[in-house]
Amino acid sequence: MDPKRLLDVRNLSVAFGGTQAIGDISFHVDSGETVAIVGESGSGKSVTSLSILRLLGQDATILNGAIDFRRKDGSIVDLAKLPEPALRDIRGAEISMIFQEPMTSLNPVVSIGEQIAETIARHRSASMTEAREQARLMLELVRIADARAALGRHPHELSGGMRQRVMIAMALCCRPSLLIADEPTTALDVTIQAQILSIIRTLQQQLEMAVLFISHDMGVVAEMADRVVVMQRGALIETGDVKQIYTAPAAPYTRMLIDAAPRLGAMAGRDYPEPFSSSLASVPPEKGPGDPPVLSVRGLTTRFVARRDVIGRVRSRVHAVEQVSFDIEPGETLSLVGESGCGKSTIGRSILQLAAPQAGRILFEGVDVAGAPRHLRRQVNRGIQYVFQDPFASLDPRMTIGASIAEPIHVHKLARGAAVRERVAQLLVDVGLATDHAARYPHEFSGGQRQRICIARALAAEPRLIIADESVAALDVSVQAQIVDLMIDLQRRLGLAYLFISHDMAIVERISHRVAVMYLGQIVEIGSRRDIFERAQHPYTRRLLAAAPTGDPTARSQPATLINGEIPSPVRRVGDEPRVFAYDEAGPGHLVATDHDKDRSFVKAL
Numbered sequence: 170m171d172p173k174r175l176l177d178v179r180n181l182s183v184a185f186g187g188t189q190a191i192g193d194i195s196f197h198v199d200s201g202e203t204v205a206i207v208g209e210s211g212s213g214k215s216v217t218s219l220s221i222l223r224l225l226g227q228d229a230t231i232l233n234g235a236i237d238f239r240r241k242d243g244s245i246v247d248l249a250k251l252p253e254p255a256l257r258d259i260r261g262a263e264i265s266m267i268f269q270e271p272m273t274s275l276n277p278v279v280s281i282g283e284q285i286a287e288t289i290a291r292h293r294s295a296s297m298t299e300a301r302e303q304a305r306l307m308l309e310l311v312r313i314a315d316a317r318a319a320l321g322r323h324p325h326e327l328s329g330g331m332r333q334r335v336m337i338a339m340a341l342c343c344r345p346s347l348l349i350a351d352e353p354t355t356a357l358d359v360t361i362q363a364q365i366l367s368i369i370r371t372l373q374q375q376l377e378m379a380v381l382f383i384s385h386d387m388g389v390v391a392e393m394a395d396r397v398v399v400m401q402r403g404a405l406i407e408t409g410d411v412k413q414i415y416t417a418p419a420a421p422y423t424r425m426l427i428d429a430a431p432r433l434g435a436m437a438g439r440d441y442p443e444p445f446s447s448s449l450a451s452v453p454p455e456k457g458p459g460d461p462p463v464l465s466v467r468g469l470t471t472r473f474v475a476r477r478d479v480i481g482r483v484r485s486r487v488h489a490v491e492q493v494s495f496d497i498e499p500g501e502t503l504s505l506v507g508e509s510g511c512g513k514s515t516i517g518r519s520i521l522q523l524a525a526p527q528a529g530r531i532l533f534e535g536v537d538v539a540g541a542p543r544h545l546r547r548q549v550n551r552g553i554q555y556v557f558q559d560p561f562a563s564l565d566p567r568m569t570i571g572a573s574i575a576e577p578i579h580v581h582k583l584a585r586g587a588a589v590r591e592r593v594a595q596l597l598v599d600v601g602l603a604t605d606h607a608a609r610y611p612h613e614f615s616g617g618q619r620q621r622i623c624i625a626r627a628l629a630a631e632p633r634l635i636i637a638d639e640s641v642a643a644l645d646v647s648v649q650a651q652i653v654d655l656m657i658d659l660q661r662r663l664g665l666a667y668l669f670i671s672h673d674m675a676i677v678e679r680i681s682h683r684v685a686v687m688y689l690g691q692i693v694e695i696g697s698r699r700d701i702f703e704r705a706q707h708p709y710t711r712r713l714l715a716a717a718p719t720g721d722p723t724a725r726s727q728p729a730t731l732i733n734g735e736i737p738s739p740v741r742r743v744g745d746e747p748r749v750f751a752y753d754e755a756g757p758g759h760l761v762a763t764d765h766d767k768d769r770s771f772v773k774a775l
Contacts, residue, residue: 170237170245175200175346175379176221181234181249183220189232190216191403198347200239203373203380205394205411207387207426209645210616213403214383218349221248221381222260238264241346262292265340269352271332275324281308281335282320285342292343307338311368330361337368344376351383358508358672363716366392385645387430388675388718391415399423411722429647431675432720437703442502442680444654461535462496463633463666464520464553469493469529471512471519475740488739489515491690492749493529497634500660502667504677506713507687510739513670515690517636520668521553534633551581554627558639560619564611570622571607577630596625600655617648621655628659638670653680674717678702683758686710689739691750696759706761 170177176198183191191213198204206214219225221236236248241263248256268274276284285307286300295303301320308316311334324332333353340348350369354362366389373380382393390397390411397414399407399422407420418424429445436443471490478484490512497503505513518524520531522538531538533549541549554577557563564573574593578584584592594604600621611619620640627635637656641649653676659665671677677684678698685695686709694707705711741747750762 170239171197171199173199175239176381177235177237178217178221179235179237181217181220181236182232183216183225184230184232185225185228189403190229191220191400194234194400194405196398196405196408198379198381200346200379201373201377202395203382203393204396204398205382205384205390206398206400207384207390208400208406209385209426209647211402212400214385214400215351216403217400218266218351218381218383221349222264222266223248223253223256224266238347258292261288261340261345262343263345264347264349265343265345266349266351267333267336267340267353269355271336272324274336275332277324280321280323281327285335285339288339289342303342304338307342308335310341310372311335311338312364313338330357330364333357333361333365334368337365337372341372341376341378345378347379347381348373349381349383352385353382354389355384355386359674359718360508360713360716362389362718369393386718387426387646388432388720391720391722392718394722399426415722425647427720429650430720431646431649431653431673431679433675433678433714433717434702434719435675436678436698438699440697440699442657442660442682442698444657445650445679446654460499462532463499463501463534464497464668465530465532466496466516466520467494467530467532469516469519469526469531471515471524471526473524483743485740485742488690488741488747489524490519490526491747493687493690493692495685495692495695497666497668499633499666500664501682502660502669502680504669504671504681504684505687506671506674506677506684508672510689511687512690512739513672513687514638517555517638517668517670520636521550521555547581551577551630552633554630554632554635556620556623556627556635556637556640558642560616560623561611563623564619564626566611569608569610570614573611574607574622574626574629577626581630583629583631592629596628599628599659600625601651615648617644617651620644620648620652624652624655624659628663632665634666634668636668636670639672640669641676642671642673649676656680674702674714675720686713689737689747691747691762692760693750693762694760696756700756700759704756704759706755706759 174197179195181191181194182189194217206217208214220231231249234249237245238248239245282301282304285304286297289295289300289303290297305316305320308319313319313331313334354365357365369380384390394411397409397411398405399420401422407418407423414423415427418427469490470492473487473489474483475485475487493516495503505516507513515524519526533552536545536549538549571593574596575589578589578592593607597604597606602621641652644652657680669680681698683697684701685692688709694710701710705714752760753763755761
């Protein structure tokens with residue numbers, strides 16, 4: 170094996186039962202470099218990474234191939250054939266792994282200090298006292314504030330970003346030669362994602378470590394990788410230097426992945442949403458002279474009880490949404506962006522009264538949603554439809570999709586008999602599915618197809634407004650592009666308005682007419698898409714934009730531009746009211762919060 174080579178995978182094939190998952194995969198990782206394996210869901214990325222440490226489960230079989238690894242003592246071992254006791258000495262000590270969802274990887278009943286210390290004691294023959302001190306140093310290394318106090322916390326007491334940092338600390342506490350990172354930032358906000366990527370890059374240099382990075386996000390890969398391995402349906406399609414892959418890919422599939430990935434700045438100079446496909450037209454809003462907004466929100470405030478005392482009195486509340494106001498015009502898309510916990514989804518749920526607001530007015534086509542009589546309430550329920558992030562959880566697994574789509578038609582008495590079947594067939598065609606799909610069940614469809622079904626179900630009620638809550642977040646980049654194109658096309662043909670809730674700034678730039686940026690339950694900046702993406706005024710908006718991956722390996726984010734720390738807690742004691750921002754008008758319809766420099770939460774975050 171080449172002296173600088175750390176890992177050499179040759180002709181690896183893996184099967185589950187009688188089904189081959191990957192076939193004849195070959196690639197290598199040199200000392201100190203980052204190699205990314207990319208591809209859509211089901212391409213075999215994770216199977217390949219799990220094969221290296223033989224973590225595939227009892228039903229998996231390595232059919233053939235070699236996984237040569239150079240140990241710290243210079244010896245070379247084939248991990249595919251290594252006995253289990255010897256492999257346990259390598260796991261954690263010389264090869265470590267971090268996963269997509271840290272909450273399922275951490276023991277919920279053991280403090281994080283004990284979990285990290287256990288790993289150190291197991292592989293480095295340290296006492297538990299020494300191991301806990303080393304655990305504290307590792308938490309400081311991954312930028313967790315007050316590391317000594319954090320040692321005693323349990324996983325549920327930490328945010329998603331902090332849990333992922335704990336996983337990194339645990340993976341690196343024995344200073345491994347190779348870190349395998351399997352989708353480590355997919356579930357995180359763009360700002361936390363940028364922090365995690367920055368931490369991995371910094372620690373890689375400090376520890377002289379190689380990284381095998383697994384991802385379907387081409388923007389993240391451009392930020393991280395030295396070389397790229399492209400996989401499709403269990404086969405290796407292409408491999409090469411990251412700049413060569415992004416500028417001159419040899420395989421059409423690689424070009425499709427790169428082109429499908431939304432890039433921040435791709436819409437510069439354009440006023441209206443534009444689909445990824447050049448065959449579809451852009452969509453100007455349909456507001457005519459004197460047309461009222463389809464939705465008007467004024468002073469919306471939604472809070473939840475966080476804690477009561479022993480006699481039931483409320484002691485603290487979650488201030489999810491505070492004094493939020495906006496309008497959505499007919500045929501317009503307003504996007505809500507911000508980090509997890511900022512109140513985006515609570516606004517969507519409050520509009521439909523799925524969460525009870527404490528104050529404010531919500532008017533749908535002039536009807537007060539909260540105080541509407543029963544017959545008008547039915548009109549509101551029909552006029553506003555919701556599309557959720559997880560389409561599989563939104564569909565009844567025991568109903569055919571035809572029956573699911575027909576349900577709103579029956580509920581709102583829009584058609585009867587054969588007319589219902591005709592309407593269902595037309596809706597399936599409208600969202601790009603075949604009419605014979607009506608007889609199938611949700612489990613028979615891919616994630617992208619299920620999201621199309623959810624959109625068809627929403628359209629069945631003939632709504633004026635669709636609330637899309639992270640509706641493309643869980644999809645592969647190519648499927649994201651298809652769903653965004655579908656939504657833009659439906660808006661053009663049907664005059665729909667959207668409230669689009671997302672933390673993906675590049676997708677928001679593509680689909681929006683206007684954008685509202687949220688922080689701790691309040692809007693800090695709202696304006697046209699060009700106002701926000703080309704003329705952002707608020708420092709928080711600028712940092713959100715700076716944290717987004719560029720998709721260009723020659724223009725990687727600089728650590729100085731990143732938001733530091735975690736978003737502060739929205740939980741406040743009763744009587745501790747948050748500061749409500751005032752606004753300046755930076756331009757027509759472009760409002761910017763002005764009191765942020767006096768608010769300690771902004772100082773802490775920025």
